[in-house]
Amino acid sequence: MTIKARITTLVTQALLQLQESGLLPADAVLPPVELERRAEASHGDFSTAICLILGRRLHLAAAQLAAAVAQRLADHPDIERAEAAGPGFVNLFLKDHVIREALIPVLDQGPLPTNLGRGMPVLMEFVSANPTGPLHVGHGRGAAFGATMANILSACGYRVTREYYINDTGLQMDCLALSIWLRYLGLPAHRWPPGLYEGDYIEHIAEALQHQQGMTLRPRALPDWSSWPEPGSSEAINQWLMRCQEILGPEAFAALRRFGREAILTDIREDLAAFGVVFDEWRYESELVACGAVDRVLTCLREAGQAYERDGALWFAASRFGDEEDRVLRRANGETTYFARDIAYHLQKLERDYQHLINVWGADHHGYVSRLKGALEALGAEAIRLEVILVQFATMVRGGRKISMSTRSGTFVPLRSFREEVGRDAARYFYMQRAPGQHLEFDVDLARSRSTDNPVFTIQYAHARIVRVFEQAMERGYAFDTRRAAAHLDLLQEPQEQQVQRLVTRYAEVLETACMHRAPQAVCQYLLDLAHGFHAWYNAHVFLTENDALRAARLGLCHAVRLTLQHGLELLGVAAPQRM
């Protein structure tokens, strides 16, 4: 239990006592007590506006209520001082022993996991980039956010499964196969129909294909490209695809598609692993299609009267569920749309043993959310269990110049080169510094700087410094044990070490806040605060003093800080270096 939860209970009990004593009406329904941490030291460790809220609801004088609450709490052994302030706030100052008692378990085991989630199984889907090319920096933000959020949920007692959904059916995969084949046959890209995939990676895959298959996918006579449909025409891609499939035959074409898919997935997997992002499940859309799940969904929607035929296509009545217009499920050519397959996928997700689903999507999908939820509702599924977190795009700034990212503009900075440029640690941290729903401006130069300008460096440096302190202690023959440290924590009376102790014991609250609000940026901010608190302390006082008891206590607090930094950095996917 966090200190905050404990004190919240105390305040609630005080209010109940006021009800018993008649100061508050016995039949009043008490709103949940909320405690605030305020920056202002004179506002104590916690402050609450509960009396203002009650005063308004029950038409009572808030200041008098606050005084009564403060009076009830003042004698509690955990409370140093309780005072009514301003128009009706109650400010609470904790006894030092409350902080110390919360600190002692951290000395032994590091920060303890909280149990907010009570083991609830959660499926978290993120990245899920189409296997048509390497990841770019836009995917990087989703990857960093998904991985970090999953870590935080997990640290807060949820049972999290991390899933990557592979969109490996549909037109885009056909285009990938065609692109590889054209490159393999040596046709220069400027003669391809526009909309196909170019780039070095296509060439590498074509080379690998040749390496593996030789020239077996080459027709006896090279196609006379000039007789193929004009690349610029609107139907060029479809016609080129048809010709390609005629030449290769369905099986070879399918094999080509799989080859391209696996090559790209291998690349994506390696890229993510190097970014510290690991998945538990990789699900193929093609398997969903193969097992008939998509067809079943279409049948169900039709039977439910929520789908109809028009212009040769099958439509979902999305407008009945708050969408602007109805949406196509199956095209006139018989192909199902991405939308139809995604309904099947999410229906299947809901049927698996998860109580809650979280999707991390790029902000460009925002219009898609209501449509998907509508379809799930139409099928009688609990769409409410699906939570979609939209991650806004990131802008890169290098040398004062913006490099804008957009799906359409085609300015893709590959995640790999970006990661190699700024380093994994800075990349992961900077991506998480801002709320997911906010546009992010990524300062590449700042992320690269190896100085105090850079928050991730400040934090890592604090960790490395503590490691160094312990090395020095060893060299001087000072033994360290946590029990001795725990026994002398009461000697830590300097303002900086008081501050650091409070920061350390606040960590669990920060995690719970970050978890509930889906706000990993709170962890970044906290770690920076803790690092600053530590550096200030380090600068003001010598830890390795001659005084055995004081030294033990200071080393103990150092140790707790280090374990907390390490824990937080691990959640963010950032290294906690031994030295710098």
Added chain:
RNA sequence: GCCCCGGUAGCUCAGGGGAUAGAGCGUCCGCCUCCUAAGCGGAAGGUCACAGGUUCGAAUCCUGUCCGGGGCGCCA
């Protein structure tokens, strides 16, 4: 045209009905005989875009306006 996100310190952004609005960077002034000065302390810096409204109380909620970013396919 419709939809989403935003406008808070010079810059990048937290906060998102409650007290004197915060952090990092930048600027200015200080601090090493000492465990990493890759550090620390202090100062200056604000009409929370604008106008109405709700409220005992609005940066926060509502409406409108202006400005910026993004999205709107029988692609995925």
